[in-house]
Amino acid sequence: MTIAASATTLAWRRERETRRATERFAAAAFESLLFAIDANDADTGRHVRRVASGSLVLARAAGLGAAARRDVERVALFHDIGKISAALFDIVHDGGYGLSKADREAIASHPRRGAEVLSPLAPFHPQLPEGVLSHHERWDGSGYPRGLVGREIPLAARIVSIVDSYDAIIHTRRYKAGRSRVAAVRAIRLGRGSQFDPWLTDIFLSPAVQRRLRRAEREIGERADSGRRHIRAEPYAPDIMFRWREPGPVGRMERARRPRLATRSASLPA
Numbered sequence: 665m666t667i668a669a670s671a672t673t674l675a676w677r678r679e680r681e682t683r684r685a686t687e688r689f690a691a692a693a694f695e696s697l698l699f700a701i702d703a704n705d706a707d708t709g710r711h712v713r714r715v716a717s718g719s720l721v722l723a724r725a726a727g728l729g730a731a732a733r734r735d736v737e738r739v740a741l742f743h744d745i746g747k748i749s750a751a752l753f754d755i756v757h758d759g760g761y762g763l764s765k766a767d768r769e770a771i772a773s774h775p776r777r778g779a780e781v782l783s784p785l786a787p788f789h790p791q792l793p794e795g796v797l798s799h800h801e802r803w804d805g806s807g808y809p810r811g812l813v814g815r816e817i818p819l820a821a822r823i824v825s826i827v828d829s830y831d832a833i834i835h836t837r838r839y840k841a842g843r844s845r846v847a848a849v850r851a852i853r854l855g856r857g858s859q860f861d862p863w864l865t866d867i868f869l870s871p872a873v874q875r876r877l878r879r880a881e882r883e884i885g886e887r888a889d890s891g892r893r894h895i896r897a898e899p900y901a902p903d904i905m906f907r908w909r910e911p912g913p914v915g916r917m918e919r920a921r922r923p924r925l926a927t928r929s930a931s932l933p934a
């Protein structure tokens with residue numbers, strides 16, 4: 665090997681190491697944000713992990729490439745980061761009374777708050793605040809906060825919107841009881857072309873994707889039960905960037921302390 669060739673190889677290796685170190689640092693920073701969500705509300709921490717896993721199943725079935733799937737994963741994991749707020753936490757978790765108009769308005773502000781929280785990342789990950797801001801938009805333009813229509817809504821937000829709604833229907837939260845998968849499928853089908861992108865809805869409702877979703881959810885459940893980390897890289901609970909850790913000690917304490925009762929039937933934004 666000539667001196668020039670070995671210098672080029674060395675420079676290439678250095679650049680690759682620098683890039684990997686930057687990626688590791690970014691992943692660690694994102695993971696810290698995820699732990700902040702767990703620390704505020706362990707239920708939301710579990711919800712966003714399930715939504716990320718399901719969104720990746722849908723993104724893969726829709727033919728998205730690796731970079732686009734990574735965007736989807738980030739938007740899914742942080743779509744509710746705007747709910748990190750003592751005021752919103754109290755509104756969502758103080759069961760036993762109905763939501764006032766002011767409560768609903770406060771909750772509906774979470775996409776904007778989330779985009780604000782993530783705005784320093786915009787120069788590096790522009791799709792992240794934009795996707796989080798748009799996850800309550802609706803295909804027919806009746807969503808919020810901007811009333812975007814159809815393909816004006818970022819693709820990642822359209823994917824997350826379907827999986828988020830599905831997950832919110834089937835899982836019991838403190839303010840509502842979970843319903844059956846059949847009811848959830850019916851609700852998603854009803855929203856086709858009004859709330860949800862019709863193309864993505866058809867993919868989501870296909871038997872193959874429904875099978876993969878159930879499998880992904882089982883795999884996430886098994887990880888939670890085992891208490892182990894970094895178990896294996898399965899195709900349906902993908903591990904593009906995050907290590908999918910269980911909620912940290914704060915999350916576990918929260919889970920142990922709080923009653924898991926559904927005390928409210930009012931429907932909230934997911």
Ligand SMILES: [Fe+2]
Nearest residue numbers: 743744933934
């Ligand atoms: Fe939301």
